[in-house]
Amino acid sequence: MTSLLAPRPAAQIWSVKKNEEAAAKKRPKMTAAQLRVQKDLTELELPNTMTTHFPDPSDVLNFNLTITPDEGIYKGGVFHFTFAINLNYPHEPPKVRCTQKIYHPNLDLEGNVCLNILREDWKPVLNLSSVMIGLQYLFLEPNPDDPLNKEAAEDLRRNREEFIQNVKTSMRGGSVRGETFDKVLK
Amino acid sequence: MDVAMEPANGFVHAGHRSDDAISSESPYRDIDRVLDRPGPWTDEAFQGTKDFLRTQSKVLVIGAGGLGCEILQNLALTGFHDIYVIDMDTIDISNLNRQFLFREADVGKSKAIVAADFVMSRVPGVKVTPYHGKIQDHPPSFYKQFNLIIAGLDSISARRWINATLVQMVDEEDEESLKPLIDGGTEGFKGQARLPMLTPPTAFPICTIANTPRLPEHCIEWASVLEWPKVFPDKKLDTDDPDHIEWLYQQATARADEFKIEGVTWTLTQGVVKNIIPAIASTNAIIAGKRDGLSPLTSASCCNEAFKIATTCAPFLSNYMMVRRPVVSPLTPQYVGNDSVYAYTFEYDKREDCPVCGGESITAEIGKDWTLERLVEWLSERQNMSAVLHASHSRRADTPRQISKPSLSHPSGKPLYFQAPPQLHDATKPNLDRLVSDLLADEGPELVVTDPNLPFSLGVTIAFV
Missing domain, CATH: 3.40.50.720 (NAD(P)-binding Rossmann-like Domain)
Known part of the structure; x- marks a missing residue:
């Protein structure tokens, strides 16, 4: 070795790195988040009750999910969610919002969603598929014990039949307890 | 000495x-x-x-x-x-x-x-x-x-x-x-x-924040997560702006009074929204931690x-x-x-499938006349791919390692050919008939391949011969 100065510190480390077989190959520079989203999306196997839509097909980090439950209380509705994924994914969960005003114990009137894996129980081993399945589950089994819309949760707890009627009214675009909801029927 | x-x-x-x-x-x-x-x-x-x-x-x-x-x-x-x-x-x-x-x-x-x-x-x-x-x-x-x-x-x-x-x-x-x-x-x-x-920021169930706050942190999260976007839908919360923190502090204090919760302070508000601290830890513990x-x-x-x-x-x-x-x-x-x-x-070992520095990388020498479809076929036919992968993942040697359903993208993340979801598959399918040299003209000669059979990603550098 003849070069002693400027490149030296790097050179010393470089020679170490060169010895590592795996590092001897050039890698395209893609962010870990993009890579993970690509894997999540391209291996997604959604039931026919869910479809994704990408407003900009070259941007895989922002998209919409439509859920059309084929059973349960919310059957017949068409529900839209937005997914926004940042570069900390999968260390941070995707940000998910409902774009409609829906009468549901676990959704508030602004579209916030109370789903444990979107916040306190998120783990990087979970993926977009887990979140989507989780969202669909909310429509099959609304959970009155973790309410975001307290009135709806109370209705469900107190009188399930009446709650079902309220859901039907709200999905037609009617009002429940003075609050008008978005029409979500097909 | x-x-x-x-x-x-x-x-x-x-x-x-x-x-x-x-x-x-x-x-x-x-x-x-x-x-x-x-x-x-x-x-x-x-x-x-x-x-x-x-x-x-x-x-x-x-x-x-x-x-x-x-x-x-x-x-x-x-x-x-x-x-x-x-x-x-x-x-x-x-x-x-x-x-x-x-x-x-x-x-x-x-x-x-x-x-x-x-x-x-x-x-x-x-x-x-x-x-x-x-x-x-x-x-x-x-x-x-x-x-x-x-x-x-x-x-x-x-x-x-x-x-x-x-x-x-x-x-x-x-x-x-x-x-x-x-x-x-x-x-x-x-x-x-x-x-x-790793002390990830503590996230509280959003329903707790919305309905049954018990801790001062719940009130602060309520103010920042729920109230701020409602009151200022077009303004992003800047956790370095003292005015923003002040607003949150006021909201959180009012809510804490309502639920008879003690302990909302300006410093705690700042701490919770900036994730300076694990939100549940008491202030004493934080100081001890830092000292x-x-x-x-x-x-x-x-x-x-x-x-x-x-x-x-x-x-x-x-x-x-x-x-x-x-x-x-x-x-x-x-x-x-x-x-x-x-x-x-x-010595910390390198993880083969580390999303930041792991993954395999190959150079593909292909002709100028290759279509993307031909490249995909070439990738699927590479027998030695499985050998490479076997060697580094002997534990899972039984699983097939051959690329079967590859999805390709530019390093920027822009899809070149995606197997799913349907919209992106349809949108990128026409690329299969296009020339690789044309597709890569704008973003450079590199692409990233993922496949259900690959535990990690494969970087491909295209060299035209």
Whole structure:
């Protein structure tokens, strides 16, 4: 070795790195988040009750999910969610919002969603598929014990039949307890 | 060895501060003893590195907080002459107990700027250039100018960011593009994040926040997560803006009153929304955590490594060192009686499927007339692919490793050909009939392949023959 100065510190480390077989190959520079989203999306196997839509097909980090439950209380509705994924994914969960005003114990009137894996129980081993399945589950089994819309949760707890009627009214675009909801029927 | 017996040069902690600046005669005479003659562990190219250290090396310190102050001091005193420091924070009164480059009169000023001025005034001949701002606001070209980067960060996402940025900057053809990263708390260089402990911000169930708050933190989260977007739908919450914090504090206080919860303070509000602290931990525990006395030790090791890398006077750490104080409970770190400090070093292995630095990479030599479909077929037919993968994943050798349903994209993340979801499959399917040379004309000759059979990604560099 003849070069002693400027490149030296790097050179010393470089020679170490060169010895590592795996590092001897050039890698395209893609962010870990993009890579993970690509894997999540391209291996997604959604039931026919869910479809994704990408407003900009070259941007895989922002998209919409439509859920059309084929059973349960919310059957017949068409529900839209937005997914926004940042570069900390999968260390941070995707940000998910409902774009409609829906009468549901676990959704508030602004579209916030109370789903444990979107916040306190998120783990990087979970993926977009887990979140989507989780969202669909909310429509099959609304959970009155973790309410975001307290009135709806109370209705469900107190009188399930009446709650079902309220859901039907709200999905037609009617009002429940003075609050008008978005029409979500097909 | 009389080296160790010499009194340390001037620069000492607050409280014992002497007003004499370091004598300009021979401020580095103790350091010179290490650098002027080779020792048993010096590298063959050791001669002349002293000159590199004192006149050419440029080192960046990320963070001018508890660890940063120590690091800046140590670097300046070991003879690094051209130091850069970046920090987005301003000085808070609670920092003064340990961040000894700051005085009471500095409260509210930029940490980076005050720290730089202080070091320069105390150690003549050292240039410290401050940047007040976020590391994420600087492009790779900014980081390219440094020989060495030391991070004394308190945020995990900032660590990940700088690690990923430095890893992505490495260009095989250019030795200079490899920037050793010494990560405070732990060290190393190969661009892999080493984190001593993960304390992710505590997330509370949103329903608890909305309906059944029990803790002051719940009220603060309610204000920041639910109320802010409702009241200011078009304004993004800026956690560094005192007015924003004030608004949240007011809202949280009102809510706390409503639910008869005590303990909402301005500082706690700031702490919760900035994720400075695990939200449940009490303020005492936080201070204890930050005062656990490891900063000087950690910083010493960081700077020791920086010095060795820059001068080649001794082999550098490979690649992880850990220092621990016995801990009673995760929430209330404290020293246990006379138990000693525990330290050991070991080499951290690289993870094959690390999303930042792992994955396999191949070069595909293809003709100008190849369509994307032909490339996909070529990828699927590569038998030796499975051999490579078998070797590195012997545990799962039974699973087929052949690429069967590849999805391809540009390194920017833009899809080239996706198997799913249906819309993206339909949108990218026409690309199969197009020429690879046309598809890659805009974004460069690299693409990224994922496949259900691959546990990691495959980088492909296209060479046209």
